Amino acid sequence: MTTLPIKLTPGASADRIDGWDTDPDGRPVLKVRVRARPIEGEANTALIKLLAKTLGVPKSAVSLARGGQSRTKMIAVEGLSEPELKARLTDL
Incomplete structure (x- = not known):
C-alpha cells in the first residue's frame, strides 16, 4: 500500500489534477x-x-486513509509501489 498526500478543492468547474505543490511544512502534496461539493462525502467520493x-x-x-472532513487528505492506493504511483502521476 502506498500513501498519497492530497490538497482537495471541492466545488471546482471541472474535475482535474493540478500537479504537485508543497504544504506549509514543505512536504509535497x-x-x-473536483466539481462535487463537500456534502455527505460527495467530494471524497469524486476524489477517489x-x-x-x-x-x-x-x-x-x-x-481515504485520513482527512475525511479536511481539505488535506491522505489517500491509500493498493497495488502500486511509490515509484509506479509517481510515474503515473508524472505522465499527466
Whole structure:
C-alpha cells in the first residue's frame, strides 16, 4: 500500500489534477479539484473516482486513509509501489 498526500478543492468547474505543490511544512502534496461539493462525502467520493481512473486502478484499490472532513487528505492506493504511483502521476 502506498500513501498519497492530497490538497482537495471541492466545488471546482471541472474535475482535474493540478500537479504537485508543497504544504506549509514543505512536504509535497498533489493538488486536485473536483466539481462535487463537500456534502455527505460527495467530494471524497469524486476524489477517489478521479484518482482511480487517473492511476488505472479499480476504485476499490483507492481509499481515504485520513482527512475525511479536511481539505488535506491522505489517500491509500493498493497495488502500486511509490515509484509506479509517481510515474503515473508524472505522465499527466
